[in-house]
Amino acid sequence: MNLYEKYILPPILNCACGLPLLKSHRKDIVLRAKGSVLEIGIGSSLNTDFYDFDEITGITGLDPNKSLLKIAQYNNSNLPDKIHLTGGTSEYLPFPSNQFDSVVVTFSLCTIPQPDKAVKEIKRVLKLKGDLHFCEHGLSHAPKIKRLQRFVEPIWKPLAGGCHLSRDIFRLITDGGFQLFDHETIYATGVPKFVGHLYKGSAKKID
Numbered sequence: 001m002n003l004y005e006k007y008i009l010p011p012i013l014n015c016a017c018g019l020p021l022l023k024s025h026r027k028d029i030v031l032r033a034k035g036s037v038l039e040i041g042i043g044s045s046l047n048t049d050f051y052d053f054d055e056i057t058g059i060t061g062l063d064p065n066k067s068l069l070k071i072a073q074y075n076n077s078n079l080p081d082k083i084h085l086t087g088g089t090s091e092y093l094p095f096p097s098n099q100f101d102s103v104v105v106t107f108s109l110c111t112i113p114q115p116d117k118a119v120k121e122i123k124r125v126l127k128l129k130g131d132l133h134f135c136e137h138g139l140s141h142a143p144k145i146k147r148l149q150r151f152v153e154p155i156w157k158p159l160a161g162g163c164h165l166s167r168d169i170f171r172l173i174t175d176g177g178f179q180l181f182d183h184e185t186i187y188a189t190g191v192p193k194f195v196g197h198l199y200k201g202s203a204k205k206i207d
């Protein structure tokens with residue numbers, strides 16, 4: 001991790017990802033989680049407020065960025081028994097197979113370097129009837145926006161910690177062996193369209 005990623009990016013991500021206009025989108029998805037939950041790329045733990053703690057037994061939050069995990073620890077200081085934070089990458093999840101009832105991922109499949117590998121790992125650690133719940137941003141299907149995304153991406157990516165603008169999130173998830181349900185794409189209000197094209201939904205494992 002370079003100095004930018006260690007010291008400058010974490011507070012920027014905490015503020016940018018914490019924008020109030022994203023809250024309702026996070027809530028829609030995070031409320032769906034049940035049982036034992038794994039949140040990958042948890043960052044500074046901006047989803048904590050949206051979990052229904054009556055429905056879940058605990059949350060394991062994983063992220064490779066130690067500086068973000070420190071902010072997450074601070075953000076969760078009133079919930080020490082509910083959330084367990086751990087370092088690690090989603091491409092190599094340090095958990096046995098068939099362990100979690102729900103996996104949650106928000107605004108991280110854009111950044112994870114090998115997202116196809118991460119989706120396969122998510123499938124492995126989910127129980128047979130477990131669900132993946134996601135709220136991500138990615139490739140627009142409007143030709144003008146798509147062109148802009150591809151033009152801006154090389155400048156955007158290093159500034160935003162490796163975030164891609166042009167990943168097709170539904171495709172990534174279905175190619176990884178999941179069937180989508182309750183899903184939609186939508187532009188987040190108040191966010192430029194090249195970065196605000198959201199993919200929201202849930203997905204079940206298929207054999």
Ligand SMILES: C[S@@+](CC[C@H](N)C(=O)[O-])C[C@H]1O[C@@H](n2cnc3c(N)ncnc32)[C@H](O)[C@@H]1O
Pocket residue numbers: 013017018040041042043044045046062063064065068088089090091105106107108111112113114163
């Ligand atoms: C834009 S932030 C989103 C954070 C958080 N999920 C949220 O919704 O606010 C992207 C996150 O992906 C994490 N990340 C990067 N590479 C990763 C990897 N290989 N596995 C898991 N998370 C990763 C980053 O450290 C960062 O926390």
